[in-house]
Amino acid sequence: MVNTLARSRRRRARRRFLLACLMLAAILLAIAHFLPRSSAQSMTEPPMPLAYAYIPSPNCDDRPPNAVISCIVLHATVVPTVEETIQHFLNPGSKVSAHFIVGKNGRVVQMVPVERRAWHAGASVLDGVSHVNDYSVGIEMVNRNDGKDPYPPEQLMAVAGIIRYLRSRYTIPDSRIVSHALIALPPGRKSDPIGFDFGKICALARKGAPALPTPPIDQDLNLGAGD
Numbered sequence: 001m002v003n004t005l006a007r008s009r010r011r012r013a014r015r016r017f018l019l020a021c022l023m024l025a026a027i028l029l030a031i032a033h034f035l036p037r038s039s040a041q042s043m044t045e046p047p048m049p050l051a052y053a054y055i056p057s058p059n060c061d062d063r064p065p066n067a068v069i070s071c072i073v074l075h076a077t078v079v080p081t082v083e084e085t086i087q088h089f090l091n092p093g094s095k096v097s098a099h100f101i102v103g104k105n106g107r108v109v110q111m112v113p114v115e116r117r118a119w120h121a122g123a124s125v126l127d128g129v130s131h132v133n134d135y136s137v138g139i140e141m142v143n144r145n146d147g148k149d150p151y152p153p154e155q156l157m158a159v160a161g162i163i164r165y166l167r168s169r170y171t172i173p174d175s176r177i178v179s180h181a182l183i184a185l186p187p188g189r190k191s192d193p194i195g196f197d198f199g200k201i202c203a204l205a206r207k208g209a210p211a212l213p214t215p216p217i218d219q220d221l222n223l224g225a226g227d
Helices: 002-034 082-090 153-167 198-206
Strands: 060-062 071-076 100-102 108-110 116-118 136-141 177-179
Parallel strands (some): 071 136, 100 136
């Protein structure tokens, strides 16, 4: 009888011990969820501070050692939708990407972290320095690039917000916010963005509005089928 009672007490003690361990593990997991992430974790994530869609393109690589971001290249997509542009940048065979896509309604999609090199400029030179991808950020604006398709105010404001954000981290003067046409080699290889008002975008970027105004989020983004 004594042995039976002892065994029963030991079983109850083990159950209490296991229950306490499970409760402690649950508490530790809950605490860890709310703690700030380590710098090592945050370095693996895209640098945008707002909840824009982030759809990582495989078409990117590391910038060269000691490369300093000092330039923004603006492009026109030629294709008429954000979705089609995303699909193109997701295709490894295209070997093309940009850091950001900006739709006509101000929608922003990031496809390459700013710290990495996107493949948007191709053969290029700016102020005598070649390989513009090494030190630039590429922004693709949805536009047919026919000189007639407009750049709506919502799109311009989103582009200006990205420029302000980048300038909060890097030195990028107005003179280094440039077109793809300006930097492409050989000269004349690219024409985009035709009809874009660089004076206007630089003026908008200098205004004191908060960096990265929140445009519509990609709630209707359908990556399974283009338009």
